[in-house]
Amino acid sequence: MSTEDAAERHTIAVLVDNEPGILARVVGLFSGRGYNIECLTVSEVDHEKALSRITLVTAGTPMVIEQIKAQLNRLVPVVAVRDLTDEGNHVETELALVKVTGKGEHRVEALRIADIFGAKVDDTTLESFVFRLDGQTEKVDRFISLMRPLGLCEVARTGVVAISRGKESI
Numbered sequence: 001m002s003t004e005d006a007a008e009r010h011t012i013a014v015l016v017d018n019e020p021g022i023l024a025r026v027v028g029l030f031s032g033r034g035y036n037i038e039c040l041t042v043s044e045v046d047h048e049k050a051l052s053r054i055t056l057v058t059a060g061t062p063m064v065i066e067q068i069k070a071q072l073n074r075l076v077p078v079v080a081v082r083d084l085t086d087e088g089n090h091v092e093t094e095l096a097l098v099k100v101t102g103k104g105e106h107r108v109e110a111l112r113i114a115d116i117f118g119a120k121v122d123d124t125t126l127e128s129f130v131f132r133l134d135g136q137t138e139k140v141d142r143f144i145s146l147m148r149p150l151g152l153c154e155v156a157r158t159g160v161v162a163i164s165r166g167k168e169s170i
Contacts (some may be wrong), residue, residue, distance in 0.1 A: 002070070003055045005061050005064040005096050007013075007059045008060070009038070009058075009061055009083075009085070010057070010059070010060075010112070011057050011083075012056050012072070012081065012082065012084065012085075012161075013053060013081070013082045013164075014026065014053070014055075014056070014072055014078060014081050014170045015054075015078070015080040015084075016051065016052050016053075016077055017051065018044050018052040019079035022052070022075075023042055024113070025067050026075065027040075029075065030070055031060070031067075033067075033071075035058060035064065035068060036058060038058060038076070039055075039056065039094075039160045040054070040162065041054070041158060042054045046163050051122040055159075057160050065083070065141065069081050072098070075091060084163075084164055086102070089164065089166060090162050090165055092137070092162040094136075094137055094157060094158050095133060096132070096133050096143070096156065096158070097122065098119070098125060098143065098154075098155050099129070099152070100131065100147050100150055100152055100153065101127050101151040101153050102128075102150055102157070103127065104151045108130050108149070110129060110131075110147060113130070113143070116134075117142075117143045119131040119133040120132045128153075137160060
């Protein structure tokens, strides 16, 4: 496989009119062509103009990524499509809630690791903690992997949100 055929991970921001069915159309575009969505977040970003922002992470060859962007641009009511990965400078983060159960040393170790990662304790009982952690996907992944042997029992993640750096906007 040449480097041109290697799958690359891309973060794509899509600005859309906030109307019923648009998310289903975007997801349908991916599923209908066999493309995978690794992560998807959606939220209204301008109430007055009724605009929502979809941030999605996908992987594919450069040709597949270009096809995805072109097909997204053709969807009505898509307002704008930006490939933040291609554009370079952007900020990515995600939020995770991580529930860990345990007693004794496992509990102490979970608190120690949470402190190192900057995770906050959002809830605690005598048998469990719910930690809140934000940061890049790799950081969240590392935190979760360290919590597994300590009693990890549940994870909820927002998925990636991203925005370009500097004065440019979507």
